Amino acid sequence: MDIKKIEKIVSLCKRRGFIFQSSEIYGGLASTWDYGPLGVEMKRKIKNDWWHNIVTSRDNVVGMDAAILMHPKTWEASGHVENFHDPLVDCKHCKTRYRADHIDLDKPCERCGVKDWTEPRQFNLMFKTAIGPVEDSEEIAYLRPETAQGIFVNFSNVQATSRQKLPFGIAQIGKAFRNEITTGNFLFRTREFEQMELEFFVYPEETGKWLEYWCAERVEWFKQLGITAGKLRLRPHGADELAHYSSACYDVEYEFPFGWSELEGIADRGTFDLDQHNKTSGKKQTYFDPVSNRHIVPAVVEASAGVDRAFLTCLVDAYNEEEVRGEKRVVLKLSPKVAPITCAVFPLVNKAGQPEKALKIVKDIRQEFSAFYDAGGSIGRRYRRQDEAGTPFGVTVDHQTMEDDTVTLRDRDTMEQVRIPADQIRRALRERLSK
């Protein structure tokens, strides 16, 4: 596949206002990105769809939103202080830094050709910060490396107040931070990212069944976001890949131009996290089981997805270059569910009452869908701009509209146009979106 495709997508993202390089006017900050007007709408739609799919459409999953800063004991209990390391080496000659497990230390540095390595040393991936004005070891805090722990430390609070019975889940969407040594592939690996995590608490003997259940659910979710099924797969982890807390794990992977890569991890975390917090805090994070009349520590099956990776997947999967009447057309065939703008509205000419009519139509569509008014340039150029923005539908007000109150409705993918009454636009969009 075409590795240049990512570069083309980065360029389209800037051109259309999906993604900008962070602090670009100062030369940018490596591997950090800002979501622009179209990007933020699409990201929000992805998160809303996940939230509906995982939380509000179910009676056994509740949501929460924990603080990013947590008591530092949290990360001792979770094992992150001790275990969340990557082995790191530096080339003494050119000072390039590598992950020791990503290169062959018997070979010279691929950047400068000299073989002069530092000893490998362990590098903790958590971002450290200090709380209060004085930097002192008592006041150390970390930017959370995962949202999951905010859920585990609140297990009893949430269970008691929501009165959920096993099996049930707690879900959260939020930012997490990892001081990765190697980043890259645009939004794929960044040091600041957003997670959509579900911790699903179950009887310890039932983790296998629920792991299977959530694997199937999560692959299905990516498919209904419009992602090509043939480019999605579920890959079991080998024993050497498992995290310190996990006994079984699957990755949902997508075939990117840079190879098959992880979108989401679905893991059996057992009772590790609640056990650790029980031990470290001395406060019981347990569940009173009405069946056996005993307090038990539930096991957990986790489904942890990256918002930015889901976003990148939608873009990569939707990007198409086509030839239309001898001209190149770049089009994002995004699902209408995630497209930032649902319908664009154009007056064919900027006179004869057409702009006024088009603006009235935009106002009406906005009661239900996102809409965008564009009167700038030839109609062909306006269509192309919306094709690049992934806008699935376009309404054009023309001469005939002023006579019989009908408009044309254009489909982004087929480029076919149908004429419908102006007062039926919302109904037509509703029908197409429910497909």
Ligand SMILES: [Zn+2]
């Ligand atoms: Zn070097």
